[in-house]
Amino acid sequence: MHKHLLGKLTILFLFIVTFLTGCANNNSSKITIVGSSALQPLAEQAGNDYRLSHSGSNIVVQGGGSGTGLSQIQAGAVQIGSSDVFADTQKGINAHLLKDYLVAVVGVVPIVNKGVGVENLSIKQLQEIFTGKITNWQQVGGKKGAIIVINRSKGSGTRATFEDLVLRGKQAVKSQEQDSNGTVKKIVNSTPGTISYISFPYATDNNIQKLSIDHVYPTNKNIPDNKWKLWSYEHMYTKGKPNKATASFLKYMLSKKVQTGLIPKTGYLSVNQMHVKRDSHNKVTKLGK
Amino acid sequence: MSEKNDDLKKVVNQALAEQKVPHVKLDKMKPSTVDIDKLTKPSKETHQEYWGKGLTFLAIVLIILLVVSIIGFVGEHGLATFFSDHVNIIHFLTSTDWDPTQGKNHVGALAMIVTSFLVTLISALIAAPFAIAVALFMTEYSSKRSAKFLQSVTELLVGIPSVVYGFLGLTIIVPAIRNIFGGTGFGILAATLVLFVMVLPTITSLTVDALKAVPTELKNSSAALGATRWQTIYHVILRASTPRILTAIIFGMARAFGEALAVQMVIGNAVLMPYNLVSPSATLTSQLTSQMGNTVMGTLPNNALWSLALLLLLMSLLFNFLVHLIGKKGKK
Numbered sequence: 001m002h003k004h005l006l007g008k009l010t011i012l013f014l015f016i017v018t019f020l021t022g023c024a025n026n027n028s029s030k031i032t033i034v035g036s037s038a039l040q041p042l043a044e045q046a047g048n049d050y051r052l053s054h055s056g057s058n059i060v061v062q063g064g065g066s067g068t069g070l071s072q073i074q075a076g077a078v079q080i081g082s083s084d085v086f087a088d089t090q091k092g093i094n095a096h097l098l099k100d101y102l103v104a105v106v107g108v109v110p111i112v113n114k115g116v117g118v119e120n121l122s123i124k125q126l127q128e129i130f131t132g133k134i135t136n137w138q139q140v141g142g143k144k145g146a147i148i149v150i151n152r153s154k155g156s157g158t159r160a161t162f163e164d165l166v167l168r169g170k171q172a173v174k175s176q177e178q179d180s181n182g183t184v185k186k187i188v189n190s191t192p193g194t195i196s197y198i199s200f201p202y203a204t205d206n207n208i209q210k211l212s213i214d215h216v217y218p219t220n221k222n223i224p225d226n227k228w229k230l231w232s233y234e235h236m237y238t239k240g241k242p243n244k245a246t247a248s249f250l251k252y253m254l255s256k257k258v259q260t261g262l263i264p265k266t267g268y269l270s271v272n273q274m275h276v277k278r279d280s281h282n283k284v285t286k287l288g289k
Numbered sequence: 290m291s292e293k294n295d296d297l298k299k300v301v302n303q304a305l306a307e308q309k310v311p312h313v314k315l316d317k318m319k320p321s322t323v324d325i326d327k328l329t330k331p332s333k334e335t336h337q338e339y340w341g342k343g344l345t346f347l348a349i350v351l352i353i354l355l356v357v358s359i360i361g362f363v364g365e366h367g368l369a370t371f372f373s374d375h376v377n378i379i380h381f382l383t384s385t386d387w388d389p390t391q392g393k394n395h396v397g398a399l400a401m402i403v404t405s406f407l408v409t410l411i412s413a414l415i416a417a418p419f420a421i422a423v424a425l426f427m428t429e430y431s432s433k434r435s436a437k438f439l440q441s442v443t444e445l446l447v448g449i450p451s452v453v454y455g456f457l458g459l460t461i462i463v464p465a466i467r468n469i470f471g472g473t474g475f476g477i478l479a480a481t482l483v484l485f486v487m488v489l490p491t492i493t494s495l496t497v498d499a500l501k502a503v504p505t506e507l508k509n510s511s512a513a514l515g516a517t518r519w520q521t522i523y524h525v526i527l528r529a530s531t532p533r534i535l536t537a538i539i540f541g542m543a544r545a546f547g548e549a550l551a552v553q554m555v556i557g558n559a560v561l562m563p564y565n566l567v568s569p570s571a572t573l574t575s576q577l578t579s580q581m582g583n584t585v586m587g588t589l590p591n592n593a594l595w596s597l598a599l600l601l602l603l604m605s606l607l608f609n610f611l612v613h614l615i616g617k618k619g620k621k
């Protein structure tokens with residue numbers, strides 16, 4: 001009696017396993033997007049819209065950071081790896097294997113706690129704060145109080161953008177690291193003396209003080225001419241040639257509907273709006289238009 | 290084979306004929322139809338025996354394979370830092386400069402090792418007296434019914450997922466520390482307080498077992514000598530159960546040492562040598578959880594994380610070893 005039950009259970013178990021894994025393999029219309037948390041709000045929104053117009057599609061969007069996106073796409077574990085940084089700047093990533101789609105441009109803005117009394121910094125001051133040379137808000141015209149730097153974790157694309165453009169190769173002071181734009185915002189909001197940076201789409205509420213740099217205000221209007229220098233491309237990478245479903249989704253991402261509709265609405269910029277181009281070595285060139 | 294069967298048949302028939310044991314009424318079993326083949330072949334029960342033995346053996350083999358392959362995998366990648374990336378192991382253990390993306394001279398794990406030990410020791414140090422007191426109340430003072438109630442409460446505490454503890458720490462403990470001590474509130478103190486709540490039930494329930502295992506004769510003879518209940522607890526029960534209580538504390542420490550998520554949420558994740566209890570820092574586990582997704586397999590930053598994992602594995606082996614050592618000493 002027991003023997004039969006056991007045998008039946010084993011067979012049932014094997015059956016379920018093969019069934020489930022078989023399902024996962026055959027379902028080619030499932031698209032998993034992993035990586036940049038800066039791109040996440042846009043990808044999620046676009047995924048939802050795409051699902052409505054394309055029945056039978058299944059799009060899963062996960063964060064994890066740009067480093068995760070690149071390492072996952074290189075491993076072939078996902079269909080799309082999203083990143084704020086160029087793949088060839090990441091150690092251990094073979095950029096030749098990956099196909100790059102520039103889907104959007106996003107700005108990065110330094111933020112401080114409302115109580116520090118600073119609204120503008122020069123790029124040099126910003127650099128000296130994040131390298132640990134300036135340690136008190138008084139030194140930059142604010143109220144007396146220690147500066148507490150909150151960094152994003154290594155592998156964050158926002159951090160890479162910020163360090164490339166502000167620190168220019170200098171080492172950041174060792175400080176607290178937090179995982180996501182959301183957490184950073186929350187901490188800066190509630191902790192006196194803190195400074196950090198987040199991407200534009202997250203910097204929407206009034207509880208934090210956004211900083212202008214050299215009196216240029218952090219708005220999307222200032223990005224196309226590179227007046228506001230802290231911006232990066234949002235990349236979606238595929239490993240080699242994408243499959244049919246993925247290609248169709250990428251086409252949707254680059255379509256007019258998303259580029260002129262959803263992207264401005266969610267706080268990003270379309271690549272088509274840019275008057276300048278930046279390569280992976282941060283060299284900015286004007287686009288002849 | 291048939292010869293043997295014939296022999297057997299002969300013996301059976303002879304026994305039947307002689308009927309040496311009259312109360313066993315063999316003739317009722319219709320001896321003429323005795324199936325010798327069935328007698329000489331394995332019965333159904335024997336088959337079940339084989340099945341059971343085989344299944345349990347298979348499970349054991351699977352578990353052993355799993356353990357060996359995990360240790361092998363972690364070992365291979367963790368040691369690659371030292372053998373293929375040529376990081377000096379002494380540098381790894383004594384330097385506080387942790388920035389593996391910068392190359393092999395920036396792979397120092399000391400700050401994380403120290404922080405891990407600090408949060409573990411302090412939380413165990415605070416939790417142990419509480420746990421012992423609670424356990425004493427449950428075994429010695431309270432009625433059976435309330436003891437049962439308390440037991441289920443501690444079991445409930447064990448079952449709460451660590452992310453919930455971390456979340457509570459992030460929203461209650463961190464702001465509270467920030468208001469009292471200044472700074473950001475993230476740091477060893479916050480992690481210690483969260484871990485205190487997490488290891489308390491572990492140590493408590495194991496201490497309860499330890500106290501229950503003290504023989505009643507010891508308690509009774511102490512009472513017979515005229516000792517008060519507290520004297521009995523202090524001089525007899527606690528003395529007799531010391532090794533097992535120590536084991537309970539070490540189990541608690543092992544849990545604290547390995548806890549990743551809750552700690553990562555409240556410690557601040559700055560790989561810095563902690564200079565006080567409210568300065569942000571990072572433990573081995575918090576560094577692993579916050580960095581593992583960002584590195585590429587096979588590169589130095591990835592291998593360096595595997596080295597941290599190897600260190601954690603060795604530490605948990607050490608904790609296990611300590612438990613065995615104390616258990617052995619306790620038996621003497």
